[in-house]
Amino acid sequence: xxxxxxxxxxxxxxLKSLSDRFYNAGDEVxxxxxxxxxxxxxxxxxxxxxQGPATVNDVAAAIGQTHSAVxxxxxxxxxxxxxxxxxxxxxxxRSLLTLTTKGxxxxxxxxxxxxxxxxxxxxSLGAEGTQLLAAIEACxxxxxxxPIVPNILNRHAAxxxxxxxxxxxxxxxxxHFHALNAAWLRKYFVIEPIDEKVLRHPEEFVLKPGGAVxxxxxxxxxxxxxxxxxxxxxVYELTKMAVDESFRGLGAGRQLLDAAIDEFRRGKxxxxxxxxxxxxxxxxHMYQRAGFVLxxxxxxxxxxxxxxxxxxxxxxxxxxAKPRKRIAGKA
Amino acid sequence: xxxxxxxxxxxxxxLKSLSDRFYNAGDEVxxxxxxxxxxxxxxxxxxxxxQGPATVNDVAAAIGQTHSAVxxxxxxxxxxxxxxxxxxxxxxxRSLLTLTTKGxxxxxxxxxxxxxxxxxxxxSLGAEGTQLLAAIEACxxxxxxxPIVPNILNRHAAxxxxxxxxxxxxxxxxxHFHALNAAWLRKYFVIEPIDEKVLRHPEEFVLKPGGAVxxxxxxxxxxxxxxxxxxxxxVYELTKMAVDESFRGLGAGRQLLDAAIDEFRRGKxxxxxxxxxxxxxxxxHMYQRAGFVLxxxxxxxxxxxxxxxxxxxxxxxxxxAKPRKRIAGKA
DNA sequence: GAAAATTATGTAAGCACTAACATAACCAGC
DNA sequence: GCTGGTTATGTTAGTGCTTACATAATTTTC
Numbered sequence: 192x193x194x195x196x197x198x199x200x201x202x203x204x205x206l207k208s209l210s211d212r213f214y215n216a217g218d219e220v221x222x223x224x225x226x227x228x229x230x231x232x233x234x235x236x237x238x239x240x241x242q243g244p245a246t247v248n249d250v251a252a253a254i255g256q257t258h259s260a261v262x263x264x265x266x267x268x269x270x271x272x273x274x275x276x277x278x279x280x281x282x283x284x285r286s287l288l289t290l291t292t293k294g295x296x297x298x299x300x301x302x303x304x305x306x307x308x309x310x311x312x313x314x315s316l317g318a319e320g321t322q323l324l325a326a327i328e329a330c331x332x333x334x335x336x337x338p339i340v341p342n343i344l345n346r347h348a349a350x351x352x353x354x355x356x357x358x359x360x361x362x363x364x365x366x367h368f369h370a371l372n373a374a375w376l377r378k379y380f381v382i383e384p385i386d387e388k389v390l391r392h393p394e395e396f397v398l399k400p401g402g403a404v405x406x407x408x409x410x411x412x413x414x415x416x417x418x419x420x421x422x423x424x425x426v427y428e429l430t431k432m433a434v435d436e437s438f439r440g441l442g443a444g445r446q447l448l449d450a451a452i453d454e455f456r457r458g459k460x461x462x463x464x465x466x467x468x469x470x471x472x473x474x475x476h477m478y479q480r481a482g483f484v485l486x487x488x489x490x491x492x493x494x495x496x497x498x499x500x501x502x503x504x505x506x507x508x509x510x511x512a513k514p515r516k517r518i519a520g521k522a
Numbered sequence: 523x524x525x526x527x528x529x530x531x532x533x534x535x536x537l538k539s540l541s542d543r544f545y546n547a548g549d550e551v552x553x554x555x556x557x558x559x560x561x562x563x564x565x566x567x568x569x570x571x572x573q574g575p576a577t578v579n580d581v582a583a584a585i586g587q588t589h590s591a592v593x594x595x596x597x598x599x600x601x602x603x604x605x606x607x608x609x610x611x612x613x614x615x616r617s618l619l620t621l622t623t624k625g626x627x628x629x630x631x632x633x634x635x636x637x638x639x640x641x642x643x644x645x646s647l648g649a650e651g652t653q654l655l656a657a658i659e660a661c662x663x664x665x666x667x668x669p670i671v672p673n674i675l676n677r678h679a680a681x682x683x684x685x686x687x688x689x690x691x692x693x694x695x696x697x698h699f700h701a702l703n704a705a706w707l708r709k710y711f712v713i714e715p716i717d718e719k720v721l722r723h724p725e726e727f728v729l730k731p732g733g734a735v736x737x738x739x740x741x742x743x744x745x746x747x748x749x750x751x752x753x754x755x756x757v758y759e760l761t762k763m764a765v766d767e768s769f770r771g772l773g774a775g776r777q778l779l780d781a782a783i784d785e786f787r788r789g790k791x792x793x794x795x796x797x798x799x800x801x802x803x804x805x806x807h808m809y810q811r812a813g814f815v816l817x818x819x820x821x822x823x824x825x826x827x828x829x830x831x832x833x834x835x836x837x838x839x840x841x842x843a844k845p846r847k848r849i850a851g852k853a
Numbered sequence: 854g855a856a857a858a859t860t861a862t863g864t865a866a867g868c869a870c871t872a873a874c875a876t877a878a879c880c881a882g883c
Numbered sequence: 884g885c886t887g888g889t890t891a892t893g894t895t896a897g898t899g900c901t902t903a904c905a906t907a908a909t910t911t912t913c
Contacts, residue, residue, distance in 0.1 A: 192584075192586060192662065193565075193569060193584035193585060194565060194584075194585055194586060195659055195662075197565070197568065198640070198655060199639060199640045199643040199644075199651065199655070200564065200568070200636055200639060200640070201564070201565055201585075202541075202544045202643070202654075202655070202658075203541045203542075203543075203544035203545040203548060203561060204541075204564075204565050204585065204586075205586075205658050205662075206537050206538075206540050206541035206544065206658070207537075207538065207541040207545075207899095207900090208586050208587070209537050209658060209661060209662065210533075210534050210535075210537035210538040210541055211534075211900085211901090212534075212665060213533045213534035213537065214534040214538075216670050216671050216674075217534060219671045220671055220674050220675065220678070223671075223675055224675070224678050230534060231868095231869070233531065233532070233535075234524075234525060234528070234532055234535050237528065237531070238524060241803065241804045241807075242803060242804075243807070246891075246892090247891070247892060247893090248890085248891060248892080253523075253524035253525075254524060254525055254532075254535065255523060255525060255535075255536075255539050256539070256870080256871095257870080257871065257872085258891075258892065258893090259870080259871070259872085259892090259893080259894085260869075260870055260871075262892065262893060262894090263869080263870080263893095263894095264869090264870095282878075282879075282890095282891085283877075283878050283879080283891095284877065284878045284879070284890065284891040284892065285878090285890090285891060285892080286891085286892070298771075299771075299773075301771065302769075302770075302771035302772035302773060303678060303681040303682055303772060304678060305531055305770070305771050306677075306681055306740075306768055306769045306770075306771070306772060307674050307675070307677035307678035307680075307681055308530060308531060308674050309529070309530045309531070309767070309768040309769075310674075310677045310768055311670060311671075311673040311674030311675075311676075311677045311678075312530040312533070312670065312674070313530075313768075314668075314673045314677070315664055315665065315668050315669075315670040315673050316660075316661055316664050316665075316670075317664070319657055319660035319661050319664055320530065320661065320664075322653065322656070322657040322660070323533075323654075323657035323658070323660075323661050324529060324530070324533070325653070325657075326650055326653040326654035326656075326657045327533075327536050327537070327540060327654070328526055329647075329650035329653070329654075330540060330647055330650050330651065330654050331523065331526075331536075331540065333646055333647050333648070333650050333651075334543060334646065334647075337645075337646050338646075339547050339642060339643065339646040339647070340547050340550045340551055340554075340642075342642040342645045342646050343547075343551050343638050343639050343641075343642030343643070344551065344554055344555070344638070344642075345642075346637075346638035346641045346642045346645070347551070347555050347634060347635055347638035347642075349638075350634040350637055350638050351634055409637075436640070437637055437640040437641060438633075438637045439633075439636070440629075440632065440633040440636050440637070441633035441634060441637060442630070442633060472572070472573055473572045473573070476572070476573075476574065538869095538870090542870090542871090562898095562899075577861075577862090578861070578862060578863090579860085579861060579862080587900080587901095588900080588901065588902085589861075589862065589863090590862090590863080590864085590900080590901070590902085591899075591900060591901075593862065593863060593864090594863095594864095594899080594900080595899085595900095613860095613861085613908075613909070614861095614907075614908050614909080615860065615861040615862065615907065615908045615909070616860090616861060616862080616908090617861085617862070
């Protein structure tokens with residue numbers, strides 16, 4: 192699913208849709224089991240059932256919703272004959288919500304339905320269900336203790352102060368060349384032996400034959416990398432492009448690409464190609480915008496099992512790359 | 523929070539409220555960071571940004587919503603000048619959604635905001651955040667593979683066919699006496715040495731001194747237990763009452779209680795008491811309904827550190843317990 | 854090549870919730 | 884005892900989504 196690739200950014204949407212799925216499942220179960228209640232009623236009714244009569248605010252606080260929501264829900268319960276409102280004699284503002292006998296009877300009959308739900312959820316979700324519950328619990332607590340927005344804004348201020356800079360290979364950054372690439376390789380494919388060799392020893396397999404490695408830095412964090420590999424005299428391969436997931440969208444990929452293309456031209460290269468996979472759509476778009484052209488056939492003697500895309504650098508004539516570079520520098 | 527005590531039963535409500543919290547947090551962040559977008563727009567806009575122009579249905583499928591939702595959201599994006607609709611020349615039914623330059627520019631500026639969100643979420647939620655994402659992912663997959671409703675309905679049918687039966691102690695059930703009690707003790711308190719002793723050796727510490735242990739069975743599953751402990755001649759303590767969380771609401775607790783009270787009367791006991799904790803509200807209600815009366819002071823020489831409630835069995839005269847038993851048997 | 858089915862999209866009505874306001878009851882401090 | 888603030892609740896309008904329906908374009912089927 193597309194949303195899962197956005198990880199933290201689309202949390203709310205995914206939670207919402209999971210929530211809807213469970214609400215619907217609940218309603219379907221109640222309907223099929225002959226229960227006369229709806230899944231949205233459950234928290235309020237169960238609370239009244241367990242704890243006895245309570246005020247609107249009590250209920251709202253317990254189930255974590257606004258008093259309005261509870262008040263409106265109560266209207267429905269009253270209309271359905273499940274609950275009633277009684278003025279509190281001691282305090283005229285309050286009104287006690289109570290289950291009617293019809294309401295308590297409806298709940299009393301639900302015992303085995305609840306047991307079935309608990310078991311059924313365990314059957315379907317297994318350990319994931321327990322894990323989900325635990326994670327929800329933990330997040331609720333974490334959000335209560337440490338509000339998330341100020342945290343994000345602090346981070347934002349820090350990031351806004353720095354900007355992405357491309358630097359050439361340095362020995363002390365070698366580790367990152369491997370780590371950044373391993374992350375996405377593991378995610379989408381597997382790490383092939385040739386990857387491991389090159390990623391572990393860039394000096395020997397990239398630099399020495401006449402290639403280059405670049406890193407994208409944000410402040411003092413290494414957020415991306417790529418390599419220009421000399422394949423034959425004048426022939427270069429763009430490869431090992433990787434940007435840390437948390438820093439996608441900053442333009443680091445494009446800047447790395449531009450740096451590699453610059454290096455290719457400085458070296459008076461005659462051909463620059465890359466191999467990739469159809470799975471990596473956003474990357475392919477970027478390559479295309481940068482001047483790479485998709486070839487109809489795959490590269491004849493590819494190094495990679497995963498490669499099903501072959502692109503060659505062929506920018507439109509009249510030096511279209513120059514102005515582009517200025518824009519990238521500005522962004 | 524009350525909802526967390528309902529575990530699987532209130533999953534939907536809790537997911538919804540978590541979702542709302544994240545939506546609100548997102549909006550707050552965007553507002554404060556000067557971004558011109560709303561958190562609800564994000565999935566659609568990001569998708570168009572990454573994958574290029576797409577039809578309503580493409581977008582809907584990718585972000586897991588109905589085409590109507592996307593269509594309506596598009597109206598808003600168009601009104602805000604972020605996107606436009608273009609009729610597809612090849613297929614007159616379709617209309618391609620595209621970001622306007624204003625839209626793409628707005629997103630391009632969001633790079634560091636997204637990075638900040640990812641980092642900030644990690645700061646606030648830490649491992650819980652990762653765990654939550656993993657759990658969501660797993661649940662989505664599990665629900666797709668194995669629909670949950672038929673599972674629940676099967677379970678329900680099975681449960682509806684059997685009913686709760688109370689049986690006296692049997693050696694081969696000894697393990698359950700410990701397991702059922704350990705579950706709730708660990709959850710609310712800690713297991714004190716005296717608990718461990720009695721739970722592990724009910725024959726020696728409960729039966730031999732003249733007490734009794736009961737189990738509640740549903741089909742061949744042991745779902746609850748309780749013990750009647752002889753404290754002194756004619757004086758009995760009701761204790762070690764436990765019902766499996768998955769089977770709350772079936773009335774097993776009440777039936778166990780009735781069985782113990784019956785046993786107490788059969789033994790011509792003169793006093794029956796119990797100790798419990800204010801934390802266990804639903805249990806206290808049940809005890810009260812069964813005829814236990816809350817004492818103003820705690821029991822003088824309590825065995826338990828956790829006990830802050832002391833109740834004595836004193837049913838209203840004129841044999842109120844008899845009719846009650848019939849009802850319990852019927853339920 | 855016309856009829857039937859499918860696909861793509863928009864529109865309307867409804868639901869669950871929230872925010873914002875309105876009202877009434879209560880309470881604390883002078 | 885009155886006054887300003889608080890608390891408890893209801894009411895209204897608005898939002899984001901869904902379902903159900905409507906419509907038009909396209910493809911399939913005989």
